[in-house]
Amino acid sequence: MSLTADDVNKIAHLARLGIDNQDIESYAKDLSGMLDLMTQMSELNTDNVEPMAHPMDQAQRLRADVVTEPNNRDKFQAIAPQVEAGLYLVPKVIE
Amino acid sequence: MHTKTLLELAQGLRSGDFSSVELTRSFLNRIKQYQNLNAYITVTEEAALQNAEAADARLANGTAEMLTGIPIAQKDIFCTLGVKTTCGSKMLDNFTAPYNATVVEKLNQAGAVMLGKLNMDEFAMGSSNETSYYGAVKNPWNINTVPGGSSGGSAAAVAARLAVCATGTDTGGSIRQPAALCGITGLKPTYGRVSRYGMIAYASSLDQGGPMNRSAEDAAILLQAMAGFDEKDSTSVDLPVPNYRAGLNNSLAGLKIGLPKEFFGEGLNGGMAATLETAINEFSKLGAEIKEISMPALKLAIPAYYVIAPAECSANLSRFDGVRYGYRCENPVDLTDLYTRSRGEGFGKEVKRRILIGTYALSAGYYDAYYIKAQKIRRLISDDFKNALSEVDVLMGPVTPTTAFGIGEKIDNPIEMYLSDIYTIAINLAGVPALSVPAGFVAGMPVGLQIIGNYFAEDKLLNIAHQYQQVTDWHLHTPKGFE
Incomplete structure (x- = not known):
């Protein structure tokens, strides 16, 4: 199976991942190779096999509903690209 | 001092042969001397010397533990409070972690002296350490070859004696493969044994931290300090941690070893096969019984892994959005542009490939054909391990199809690079150690x-590795020029 440049652009958009135009073809080629590899899976019949998402078949642990985290806002915002008055800044979304 | 094992150094510190400050200085000097290996991304010289002084005080007042005063290094995937934590990526080149990973916290508490942060493939995606934003690491056995990956800096540093031991992480072979290519002992524990808290996520159902050391005995000491239940990791397993050194000297008489025939097929280099045969004979001499077994689903481990790991990575790496931490592009025109360019400029090529293929495998219309299919194969692989390990005590085989390959040899051919992980990947899918x-x-x-x-x-x-190291000395060899 092979992916076209259009496919790559579409996937890149879904992933919000900028790809330089000049590199699209090379990604299309690499991703097609990866898909060929993945297609080998069809060799094996997996009807009636239960999918395995995780090595430990365990339920998520529960804990008491009490506050355990301290307020780290200042610490976390100190490493943010742009903050003001305790808020993270991004380009204007609503005109 | 750098030629001694962890255990010998711990004894030397106690008998007063040298102080932790002296030991730490000697390793810091070696790190400078062998900078050309590019094993470290960050060296924390000042903090190391302060911590060494504190360790010396603990050694003097009798509160020292096994690792107190021992110079170690952390793979740069573990968050270290106040220290740059890059994960080998431009995305985190400006990132100073606001907290410690549990592994870092535990090793600090034990009094280990962190020398610095080790180079690695970007976001642990790679088998050669060439995908690092900070450049390739060189293998001390031949500087024109790769050290393996993704814990390539860890393996090269331990092999070249630029740290007594190091931490690594293993998602598809990233501890074992570089350990093999650099001639050290590396253990990937059972999934859930070592906390993942503060260990930057690649594929959360596969990632596991572990020790990288010269010997199995040293690995037992480091794992002892790393392992254990952690409330902060939702998949941490709440089981008691045994004393890993207690059983090291158990006899191997009657041990049942299975050799999966799928591991010894045509892909394995002839010289490798002969070397492994000699190694396995040593276990017969130690009284083990060897038996050939078959694990038919193993051959599909690579395709299943290259669906599951990228799928999980595409979700995990969506957190790098240029808003809260990490790289942000200049002058974004709108929010989409901010996301797209920050991620496009911050991530390297291999990371982008995996995000893209993972996004594709999870997208509408393909989810069942790829992701669910891969999870079903994962079940069959896991069943193969369960069946095999009910027949025999352990399995043995190669770690890699060849010895270290040349720098630049496979970097432009991702599929060929993936195939070099053929013997390690299935273990992560099953979750066994x-x-x-x-x-x-x-x-x-x-x-x-x-x-x-x-x-x-x-x-x-x-125990098995330690017994082997009592009758062989491969683990004691030092690369030429690093004696």
Whole structure:
């Protein structure tokens, strides 16, 4: 199976991942190779096999509903690209 | 001092042969002397010397533990409070972690002295350490070859004696493969044995931290300090941690070893096969019984892994959005542009490939054909391990198809690079523990033997590796020029 440049652009958009135009073809080629590899899976019949998402078949642990985290806002915002008055800044979304 | 094992150094610190400050200085000097290996991304000289002083005080007042005063290094995937934590990526080149990973916290508490942060493939995606934003690491056995990956800096640093030992992480072989290519002992514990808290996520159902050391005995000491239940990791397993050194000297008489025939097929280089055969014979001499077995689903481990790991990575790496931390592009025109360019400029090529293929595999219309299919194959692989390990105590096989390959040899051919992980990937899919132990050389380059055990059988793996290291000396060899 092979992916076209259009496919790559579409996937890149879904992933919000900028790809330089000049590199699209090379990604299309690499991703097609990866898909060929993945297609080998069809060799094996997996009807009636239960999918395995995780090595430990365990339920998520529960804990008491009490506050355990301290307020780290200042610490976390100190490493943010742009903050003001305790808020993270991004380009204007609503005109 | 750098030629001694962890255990010897711990004894030397106690008998007053040298102080932790002296030991730490000697390693810091070696790090400078061998900068050309590019094993470290960050060296924390000042903090190391302060911590060494504190360790000396603990040694003097009798509160020291086994690791107190021992110079170690952390793979740069573990968050270290106040220290740059890059994960080998431009995305985190400006990132100073606001907290410690549990592994870092535990090793700090034990009094280990962190020398710095080790180079790695970007976001642990790679098998050669060439995808690092900070450049390739060189293999001390031959600086024109790769050290393996993704814990390439860890393996090169331990092999070249630029740290007594190091932490690594293993998602598809990232501890065992570089350990094999650099001639050291590396253990991937059972999934859930070592906390993932503060260990930057690649594929959360596969990622596991572990020790990288010269010997199995040293690995037992480091794992002891790393392992254990952690409330902060939702998949941490709440089981008691055994004393890993207690069983090291158990006899191997009657041990049942299975050799999966799928591991010894045509892909394995001839010299490697002969070296491994000699290694496995040593176990017969120690009284083990060897038996060939078959694990038919193993051959599909690579395709299943390259669906599951990228799928999980595409979700995990969506957190790098240029808003809260990490790289942000200049002058974004709108929010989409901010996301797209920050991620496009911050991530390297291999990371982008995996995000893209993972996004594709999870997208509408393809989810069942790829992701669910891969999870079904994962079940069959896991069943193969369960069946095999009910027949025999452990499995043995190669870690890699060849010894270390040349820098630049595979970097432009991702599929060929992926195929070099053929013997390590299935273990992560099943979640069982496995280690790589030095088992000889082919044309002067180290060969690793892989020993795979049942869930939580780390003590057994360390016992087997330790017994092997009592009758062989492969783990004591030092690369030329680093003596």
